Every structure is written in C-alpha cells, then in structure tokens.
Amino acid sequence: MSNLANIFKNHKAFIPFVVADDPDFDTTVANIVALAEGGADIVEVGIPFSDPIADGPVIQSADLRAFAAGVRTKTVFEIVEAARKQTDVPIVFLTYLNIVFKYGYEAFCKKCHELAISGLVIPDMPYESKAEIMPAANKYGIDIIPLITPTSGHRIEKIAKDASGFIYVVSSLGITGERNEFFNGLKDLVAEIKQYTDVPTAIGFGVHTPEQAKEMATIADGVIIGSAIVDIVDKQKQNAPEAVEKFTKSIRSAINESNTRKATV
Amino acid sequence: MTKLKEETKDNRAGIYAGTYGGQYIPETLMTELEKVDKAFHTLKDDPDFKAELHDLLVNYANRPSLLYYAKNMTEDLGGAKIYLKREDLNHTGAHKINNVIGQALLAKHLGKKRLIAETGAGQHGVATATIAALFGMECEIFMGKEDTDRQKLNVYRMELLGAKVHPVTTGSMVLKDAINAALQEWATRSEDTFYVMGSAVGPYPFPEMVKHFQSVISKESKVQLKAKENTLPDMVVACVGGGSNAIGSFADYIDDPSVKLVGVEAAGKGVNTDKTAATIERGSVGIFHGMKSLFLQNDDGQINPVYSISAGLDYPGVGPEHAALAKEGRAQYVGITDDESVQAFEYIAKEEGIVAAIESCHAIAYVEKVAPTMTKDQIIVCTLSGRGDKDVASIAKYKGVDIDE
Numbered sequence: 001m002s003n004l005a006n007i008f009k010n011h012k013a014f015i016p017f018v019v020a021d022d023p024d025f026d027t028t029v030a031n032i033v034a035l036a037e038g039g040a041d042i043v044e045v046g047i048p049f050s051d052p053i054a055d056g057p058v059i060q061s062a063d064l065r066a067f068a069a070g071v072r073t074k075t076v077f078e079i080v081e082a083a084r085k086q087t088d089v090p091i092v093f094l095t096y097l098n099i100v101f102k103y104g105y106e107a108f109c110k111k112c113h114e115l116a117i118s119g120l121v122i123p124d125m126p127y128e129s130k131a132e133i134m135p136a137a138n139k140y141g142i143d144i145i146p147l148i149t150p151t152s153g154h155r156i157e158k159i160a161k162d163a164s165g166f167i168y169v170v171s172s173l174g175i176t177g178e179r180n181e182f183f184n185g186l187k188d189l190v191a192e193i194k195q196y197t198d199v200p201t202a203i204g205f206g207v208h209t210p211e212q213a214k215e216m217a218t219i220a221d222g223v224i225i226g227s228a229i230v231d232i233v234d235k236q237k238q239n240a241p242e243a244v245e246k247f248t249k250s251i252r253s254a255i256n257e258s259n260t261r262k263a264t265v
Numbered sequence: 266m267t268k269l270k271e272e273t274k275d276n277r278a279g280i281y282a283g284t285y286g287g288q289y290i291p292e293t294l295m296t297e298l299e300k301v302d303k304a305f306h307t308l309k310d311d312p313d314f315k316a317e318l319h320d321l322l323v324n325y326a327n328r329p330s331l332l333y334y335a336k337n338m339t340e341d342l343g344g345a346k347i348y349l350k351r352e353d354l355n356h357t358g359a360h361k362i363n364n365v366i367g368q369a370l371l372a373k374h375l376g377k378k379r380l381i382a383e384t385g386a387g388q389h390g391v392a393t394a395t396i397a398a399l400f401g402m403e404c405e406i407f408m409g410k411e412d413t414d415r416q417k418l419n420v421y422r423m424e425l426l427g428a429k430v431h432p433v434t435t436g437s438m439v440l441k442d443a444i445n446a447a448l449q450e451w452a453t454r455s456e457d458t459f460y461v462m463g464s465a466v467g468p469y470p471f472p473e474m475v476k477h478f479q480s481v482i483s484k485e486s487k488v489q490l491k492a493k494e495n496t497l498p499d500m501v502v503a504c505v506g507g508g509s510n511a512i513g514s515f516a517d518y519i520d521d522p523s524v525k526l527v528g529v530e531a532a533g534k535g536v537n538t539d540k541t542a543a544t545i546e547r548g549s550v551g552i553f554h555g556m557k558s559l560f561l562q563n564d565d566g567q568i569n570p571v572y573s574i575s576a577g578l579d580y581p582g583v584g585p586e587h588a589a590l591a592k593e594g595r596a597q598y599v600g601i602t603d604d605e606s607v608q609a610f611e612y613i614a615k616e617e618g619i620v621a622a623i624e625s626c627h628a629i630a631y632v633e634k635v636a637p638t639m640t641k642d643q644i645i646v647c648t649l650s651g652r653g654d655k656d657v658a659s660i661a662k663y664k665g666v667d668i669d670e
Contacts, residue, residue, distance in 0.1 A: 028520040050567040051436065051553065054452070058436060073565045098291055099550045102566030124552070126295045128288055151455065159292075173293060214609045215311030259461050 002118035003091060004042065004165040006034035008200035011040040012255045013166075013222030014213070016229050016248060017094065017203055019062035019070035020045050020079050023237050029082045030241040031233065038248025044121065045226065047095035049078045054123035056177030058227040062234065073103055080115045092119040092145060092165075110135040119143035119165040123240045127159050148193060149173070150183040160196035167193060169220055171205040175225050179206030188230065189221050212255035217258035225251060277605050278630065284592065285585035288468040290555040291412065294448070297455040304371050309477060314370065321366045323480065324444045326356045328363075328417040329449040330482075332489035332631035332646070337616045338632075345499065345639035347632060350486045350518040350648045352510065354623060359651030360482060360510040361392040365461055367478030368406040368455045372459030379454075380436070382461040383447040385412055386577035386624060387419025387438035388651050389463030394428035409439040412576045418655050437570040441505070444554055464507025466583030468555030472512075479513025486646050487517050491536040494644060500525040500635070503648040504627040505598065506542070506577050510650040515596060525597070529631045530588060531573030531624075532600030540572035544583040545591050548587040549583075558585045574603040577651075604662075605630040610653065610660055622651035623660065 007013055009111065018031050028045075035043050047065035048071055055063075080091060100108045100122065112120070119142055125133070130144055137144050143165025148156055150173060160167065169190060171182040183189070190201050203216040205225025216223045232247055233240040287566040288298065292304035308314040331351040339347045343664040352360035365382075372380060380397045384390030399406030406423050410432040413420050416595040423430050444467075451649040464473040480502035490498055496535070499575070501518055503511035520522040534540035541547060541561075548559035553568055561569040561581040573579040590596035600611075606623055613619050621629060625648070632647045641643070653660075661668045 009570050051441065051445050052292075053448050053554075054575055057435075067567075098560075098562070098566040098568075100566075102562070102564065123291050123629075124289050124555075126288060126290060126292050128295075147292045149291075151296045153296050155296060170293065173455075175449050 001240050002141055004143055005200055007041050007090060008166065008221040010256055012217040013200070013202060014039060014248070014252055014255050015044055015204070015222055015224045016040050016044045017020045017046060017224065017226035018045040018078040018233060019059065019064040019230055020047055021163045022062040022230070022233055023065050024069050025075065025079055027233070027238050027240055028079050031057040031244050032089070032091070033086045033087060034245035035248050036087040037093050038245040038247055039252030040089060041222070042090045042118070044092050044094050045076065045080065046224070047073060047099055049096040049099055052096060054068055054175055055183055056175040056227065058234070059176050060228050062230045065234070067176060077084055077115060080117065083113065088116070090118045091115055091116070092121055094121040095126045097107040097122050103180055105133045105136040109140040109142050112142050113140035117142065119145045121145045121147070121168055123147060127155065127162070148189070150185060150189060157196050160193045160199070163197055163199040166200045166202050166222065167197070168224065169193070169201050169203045171207065171216070175203055178208040182206060184198045187219050210250050213251045214254040217255045223251070223255060278400040285556070285558050286469055286472060286590045287557050289552045289557065290554060291452055294455065297451070298468060301371070301373060304375050305470050305474050308371060314374070318367055318370055322363065326362045326366060327354060328481065328487040329489070330354050331440045332486050334493070338613070339636070340634040341616060342633060342639065344636040345643040345645045346641070347636055348490065348498070348516065348644065348646045350646055351481060352482065353619070353625070353652035354648045357390040357392045357395050358654070359390070359392065359622065360479060360513065360648070361389040361463060362395070363393040363481050363513065364475050364478040364509060365389070365396050365465065366463045368398055368459065368474065369402070370508050372402070372461070373400060375459065377402070377457055377459040379405070379458045380461050381405045381407070381447055381450055381458055382463055382496060383440065383443035384408050384463060385443065385580065386575065386576065386622070387412070387416040387423065387655060388622070390428070392525050393418055393461050394423040395428035397428060398426045401644055405450070406430045407433055407443040407450065409437070409443045410434045411438040412440065414658050416576055416655055418658070426572070440554065440576070441541055441554070443566065453557060464509045465512045465586065466507040466554055466556060466582060472556065475509050476512045476516055476586065479509050480516035481665070482510065482513040482648060483515060483517035486514070490644070490646060495619070496644065497521055497524055498646040499523070499639065499643040500527060500645045501610040502527045502529060502628045502645060504529045504578060504624050504650060505583060505587060506580045506624065507582070508532070508587045510648055512584060512586055515590070519595065526595065527631065528598045529597055529627045530576035530598055530600050531575050531627055532602045533572040533574070535602055536600040540571040541600070542571040542579045542581070543600040544581060545587065546600055548583070555587050558582055558588045574606065575623045575627065577622070578627065588659070599631055601627040601630045607660060607663055609633060610656070619649070620653040620657065621649050622653045623656040624654070625650045634640070
C-alpha cells in the first residue's frame with residue numbers, strides 16, 4: 001500500500017490529470033511539474049489507449065495527439081522519470097487494462113515502483129476482475145484505485161471495504177468530459193461509502209470550474225479534474241505549462257476555501 | 266476467476282473462464298450487467314419465455330431455416346456433399362434476428378423501453394430496428410462512418426424501420442468503434458435501455474447469451490441432416506467476425522468429436538499483410554470490449570486497425586469461446602481473402618442462384634477449397650449467414666462495374 005491515503009488527512013486534495021506525450025514529451029514533463037508547483041496533491045498521468053471507452057471526445061483527442069507524437073508505454077515511463085528529476089509529487093497512472101496486461105502485471109507494477117508511482121486507476125477493471133493484478137500490485141505497494149459510480153448500488157460495500165489509496169467517485173453517468181450538472185445524490189453516495197471505509201474519496205468526471213471544485217470538495221475528500229486541463233493543453237500546446245499552473249492555482253485556492261469553510265463550521 | 270466458471274460448469278462456455286471471457290467493463294455498467302445476467306439465467310429455461318421465443322422464431326422470423334442440398338456445387342466441386350444452412354432466408358435476411366429476438370424479449374421482461382445496438386454490415390442493426398418496431402420500442406443504432414458509407418441500403422432500411430442511426434466517426438470508424446460508442450451510450454443511459462450485443466463478444470454474459478440464442482442454427486441443422494442423410498456432418502463451416510453465426514453453427518456439434526468445425530476469418534488482402542482481420546491466426550491474448558480473448562494489437566496492447574472487404578467481419582477481436590476452441594484444437598480457423606470471397610460471391614450466384622452476403626461468401630470460398638479434397642460420402646454443412654442484396658453495389662464497384670445505385 002502506498003502513502004496516498006495520508007495526503008488527504010489534513011486537507012482536501014486536488015488531483016489533476018494530463019495525458020502523457022500530449023502534445024509531446026517535454027511539454028508533458030513541464031505540465032507535470034507545473035501541476036505540482038500549482039498545488040496539485042496527486043498528479044494523474046494518462047497512458048493513451050487506442051479505444052478509451054470511458055473517455056469523452058476531449059481525452060480521446062489527446063490520446064490521438066499522443067499517438068501522433070509516437071507514444072509507447074515506455075515513453076510514458078521515460079516522461080515520469082524525467083519529471084521525477086524536478087518533482088516528487090505523488091503520481092498515479094490512469095490507463096486501460098490491456099496496456100498493463102500486455103506489459104505484464106508483474107513487470108508493470110515493478111516499473112511503477114521504480115518510478116515511485118503510487119497507484120493505478122483502470123476504468124475497465126471492475127471489482128470482479130482485479131484479482132489477477134493484485135498479487136503484483138501488493139508486492140510492489142501499488143494502490144489499485146477503485147471507481148464507484150451513481151449506479152454502483154449494492155456493490156458499494158464490497159468495493160469500499162476492499163479499497164486502498166483513494167476511491168474515485170464518478171460524478172455522473174457516461175464518459176469523461178466537462179459538465180454543468182452532476183448526479184444529484186453525490187452527497188448520499190459519499191456518505192454511504194464512508195459507512196464502510198476510512199479510505200478517502202475524490203470526485204471526478206466533468207468537474208471543470210473553481211466553483212464546481214469548491215462544491216465537490218465540500219462533499220468529498222478530493223477533486224479530480226481531467227478534461228478541463230487536457231483542453232488547456234490542446235489550446236496552448238507547448239505553451240501549456242504556464243496556463244496549466246495558473247489554472248491549478250485557481251482550483252487550489254477554490255478548494256482551500258472549502259477547507260476553511262469546513263474548519264469554521 | 267470469473268462468474269463463468271462458477272455458474273456454468275455444465276456449459277461449454279464455462280471452459281474458457283480461466284483463460285478467456287470475463288467482465289472487463291467500467292463500473293458504471295456492472296450493476297446493469299448483473300441484471301442482464303440474472304434475467305438471462307432466470308428466463309432462458311422458463312417455459313413461458315421459451316414459448317414466447319419459439320412463437321416469434323417460427324411465426325415472425327420464418328424458422329426453421331432450410332437445410333438446402335447444394336446439388337450443383339456438390340457436382341461441380343466433385344467431393345463432399347454440400348448442404349447450406351439458409352440463414353439468409355430468415356426475416357431480415359440474416360442469422361442476426363435469432364439473437365435479437367431473444368435479447369429483445371429479455372429487455373421487455375426487464376421493463377426496458379429502448380434498444381441500442383452496434384452494427385457492422387448493418388444486418389444486426391436492421392434486425393434490432395425490426396424487433397424494436399415490432400415491440401414498440403425506441404431504437405438507436407451505432408455504425409462506423411466507413412460502414413454507413415459502404416452499406417447505405419441498410420442505413421436506409423434501419424431508418425425506414427424507425428431507428429435512429431448514429432454514424433461513428435472515432436477511431437477507424439468501423440465495427441469496433443461502433444461497439445465503443447454503443448457501450449458509451451449504455452453507460453450514459455442504462456435505466457431504460459438494453460444493449461443488444463450483436464456478436465458473441467463483450468463482457469459475460471453476452472458471449473454465452475448470444476451463443477444460446479444462435480445455437481438454434483445447429484440444433485436445427487442436426488435434426489434436418491439426420492432426416493435427410495441419417496448421419497452427422499463431417500464438417501461444419503461458418504464465417505467468423507466476432508463469431509455469432511459460427512458459434513451458433515458449432516454449438517450443438519461441439520461434443521460430437523467426429524464433426525470437424527471450421528471458422529473462416531476475413532484475411533482481407535492476405536493473412537500475412539497488415540490489411541487483414543484474421544484475429545485467430547494473427548492475434549494475441551488481450552483484454553478489450555469487456556472480454557479477455559484474442560485481438561489484433563501491437564506490442565503495447567494498442568488495438569490495430571483491421572481491414573476486410575466485408576463490414577461484418579472486420580473486427581479486431583473474436584468471441585472468447587472461439588479463442589478457446591482454437592486453443593484446444595476443437596475448431597480450426599482459416600483465412601479467406603477479399604478476392605477469394607468475391608469470387609465465391611459470383612460462384613454461388615451462378616451455380617446455385619443464391620446471392621449470398623459477402624461475409625457468408627468467405628465460408629463458401631473455403632468450402633470450394635476443401636470439398637474437392639473430401640470423399641463423396643462425406644458431408645459439409647456450411648452456414649449461409651445472410652443474403653447479399655446489401656453487397657451487390659459494393660461488389661460491382663470492387664469489380665469495376667459502373668452501376669447506377
């Protein structure tokens with residue numbers, strides 16, 4: 001098990017996401033550093049997949065830009081290695097199971113350990129299918145971060161009780177991408193998760209403004225933002241790091257406000 | 266590892282649990298998948314459900330389909346006796362209706378009001394749109410843009426039947442991308458919606474469910490051949506994309522070791538080229554579209570673009586039970602190229618007066634090769650999975666014939 005859960009102990013966490021090698025190697029390294037400088041608690045790095053069935057158009061396009069840059073699984077490891085020279089921010093990978101399966105569960109988790117990767121988010125690996133990766137994940141101290149969604153229902157208990165690192169709470173049905181409305185039972189969903197576990201929760205899918213981040217941070221222990229950052233990278237290309245850092249700071253301070261508010265309640 | 270093994274020990278599908286199959290799908294869909302699983306296993310042996318299914322198959326879909334003795338082909342090829350299982354004569358013109366009726370009935374029992382489906386050549390989309398019209402359900406079909414272009418007739422048929430067709434413009438814009446889009450739609454809206462999976466692929470229980478509803482093909486052919494020849498066939502041949510007509514054609518013969526089972530994949534420009542869809546011959550083990558199976562992919566596990574003249578066969582994966590049957594050696598899988606299938610398209614039209622789907626013509630092309638190597642007392646049953654009206658324009662184009670559509 002990694003140290004991920006400790007990050008949430010004293011304050012609400014911000015977990016931004018970038019796609020590796022979008023638009024190129026150096027920009028991704030600089031973006032990871034910028035996210036850390038801007039106040040990210042954990043950086044989620046996406047390893048591109050040819051068929052990202054849980055992702056909306058923004059992240060699909062980022063994957064395509066990364067493929068155009070010639071991304072391989074080993075490129076992603078090299079990006080993290082380069083970023084590690086400048087930051088020790090906790091990092092988790094988000095990717096689809098076939099990428100990990102083809103690399104080999106043991107070899108992949110070993111590599112993660114070497115790169116000080118704390119955990120893996122694998123959207124197409126539900127609770128029932130994680131048994132095959134767990135021996136390697138446990139051996140190398142990699143958290144397998146589960147997702148809980150508005151449709152999880154009776155499944156929440158078993159997923160929550162078995163979770164480590166943090167729990168990725170999916171804000172709404174469907175795929176990733178910016179949204180203005182979320183599942184209206186999020187508070188109850190997080191409350192139910194809390195009945196079964198002390199593992200922290202972070203809400204993601206669709207969050208893209210400081211106001212939303214603040215709202216989500218009052219509900220859960222952390223906030224995940226993906227598409228909004230990927231969108232900045234798309235628009236700013238090689239100039240993205242500066243804008244990414246600025247955006248991160250705005251989210252950070254919004255989340256901190258929710259911390260303050262919580263403290264005064 | 267998976268439910269497959271625990272719950273279906275007596276079922277052939279259970280065998281692949283350890284190696285192939287499984288449920289690799291986003292959490293958003295898992296509760297819904299559990300409902301489908303429960304409904305399927307509760308209803309499949311329920312007398313009322315079976316009666317309802319049987320009534321629709323007989324009185325709406327025109328079953329049983331003929332087992333036709335192809336006398337001209339048999340004489341011309343000069344070897345094994347050739348029987349064609351005429352799924353092309355079903356209502357909507359392909360085997361797809363067998364499965365759609367079954368799944369749509371399940372959807373009805375689950376209280377769903379809306380059917381969604383992926384389609385490649387359009388046959389599954391047409392079958393789904395047809396049953397949605399019959400049952401008074403909403404219907405939306407996801408079809409790769411590449412396929413909506415080469416199968417315009419089927420797009421129009423679906424629209425005529427009241428379905429909304431979404432051309433999918435992501436990825437290589439073919440069948441796999443249509444499945445991605447349909448899965449995403451299902452994840453967004455499952456409350457009132459049933460995903461009618463068209464092939465023997467996807468997360469458990471879809472492969473088993475599709476096999477169950479398609480096994481009517483082999484159950485019938487076994488009885489029909491017994492009546493005509495009083496024997497089992499020596500060989501059963503069917504084309505394989507995801508593998509629904511093939512698993513249905515094999516199902517009732519899997520435990521008859523004397524019956525050789527041959528699945529014919531689309532080799533495109535050739536099994537050893539990059540323009541192929543011959544998954545079993547060229548693929549490796551991977552996890553995609555909810556299942557562990559064989560896929561055409563690169564060393565990193567990125568799914569390769571695939572190619573075939575046939576929109577129904579150009580899929581980078583194959584149903585998990587086919588992967589298992591290949592591994593065990595119980596079934597053999599061979600590749601047939603575009604050129605060979607087009608030649609068979611013309612051959613069966615001229616010999617037997619049957620315009621068969623280009624998918625099915627892959628199986629026919631293999632029969633042309635293998636029948637002459639067999640003796641006259643041997644019997645091949647080849648499944649003609651669909652009719653070829655939809656292909657006439659594109660084959661004419663392939664042959665350089667200018668016809669006015």
